[in-house]
Amino acid sequence: MKQTNKTQQYDVAVIGAGSAGLQAALTLGRMRRSVVVFSTDRFRNDPAEHMQNFLGHDGTPPAELRLAARKDIERYESVEFVERAVVAVAGEPDAFVVSVDGSPDVTARRVLLATGLADELPDVPGLTDLFGTVVAHCPYCHGYEFADRRVGLLGAGPHIPMLAQLMSRLASEVVVLTNGAEPEPEVLAAIKALRLEMHTGPVLGVEETEKGLKALLDYEHTVDLGGMFVAPTWRQAAPFAEQLELETGDLGGIHVDIMGATSRPGVYAAGDLAHHRDLPMPMASVLTAAAAGLVAGAACDRDLVMSDLAAVVTAT
Known part of the structure; x- marks a missing residue:
């Protein structure tokens, strides 16, 4: 694995070096594809001290997995890394141009986006500081760590009853904090049917405690919790979906098919x-x-194979 700042064409430009981008690079490197991977020091799971529910790596810090992956990729000389941010992507199959901050442009036959999402949390003072430890968004990633604790659910959306029922096998008690929002009638009916403790006032802030955190509801009333789940709003962490005019869904994700292909040919x-x-x-x-x-890495490789095969057949 080499470091490069030279302008040249690659088979695939992988933008993002989290688990998706690194695995794509590994897959392509094993097929001796020329690959450039653009990496920065920012990752979505930076707030998390440990990653959970990953076979063979349960409880491992995310940075350790990325480091191990980079060492794996070092075996494959056709994969190169550029430790700089990409600022723009344009072009078409076999002629994509990747503009890099402080480095020459790179051209690539295919582009694989792996820059992740950004989480926008509810506007509650203290929440950001606790996100990834005693505040989480995924019960399959962090629910077990809140086992046998009193767990708060922040919000009043339609996901609250399902999340409460899911956590009922883990938490000693589930508490709903609507943060000033009024639940829809069917949500309120489910909360009552589940006999959940509910607080409807605004949450003025959260603070870490020895056993978890406390939610401040007014200047005299706090709710002690062992953990809390929130539902962030998702947005693309990079501007490439908009630049490439890719089809996206209501939740902010880039629409892909089962092989990772986007609505734009050549972009995965x-x-x-x-x-x-x-x-x-x-x-x-x-x-x-x-x-x-x-x-997606394998799909890029097959896409290139079929393109080259078609060119050979047409030329004969």
Whole structure:
């Protein structure tokens, strides 16, 4: 694995070096594809101290997995890394141009986007500081760590009853904090049927405690919790979906088919930023991101193979 700043054409430009991008690079490197991977020091799961529910890596810090992956890729000389941010992507199959901050442009036959999503949290003071530890958004990634604790659910949306029922096997008690919002009648009926404690006032702030956190509801009333789940708003962490005019869904993910192909020929997407049309939401976990990177990387390779095969057949 070499470092490069030279202008040249690659088979595939992989933009993003989280689990999806690194796995795509590994898959392509094993097929001796010339690959350039653009990496920065910012990752969606930076707030998380450990990643969970990943076979063989349960409880491993995310940075350790990325470091191990980079070492794996070092075996494959056709993969190069550029430790700079990409600012723009344009072009078409076999002629994409990747503009890089502080470095010459790179051209590529195919582009694989793996820049992830950004989480926009509810505007509650203190929430950002606790996100990734005692505040989380995925019960499959962090729910077990809140086991046998009193767990708060922040919000009043339609997801609250399902999340409450899901956490009922783990938490000692589930508490709903609507943060001043009024639940829809069917949501309120489900909360009552589940006999959940509910607080409807605004949450003025959250603070870490020895056993978790406390939510401040007014200047005299706090709710002690062992953990809290929130529902962030998702947005693309990079501008490339808009630049390339890719089809996106209501939740902000780039629409892809089962092989990771986007609505624009030659452009693939993998990881949290991508959303298969038949799934209710992006499958946001390190393991699914890596799996998507493998599939999209292989799809890029097959796409190039078929393009080259067609050219050979046409020429004979």
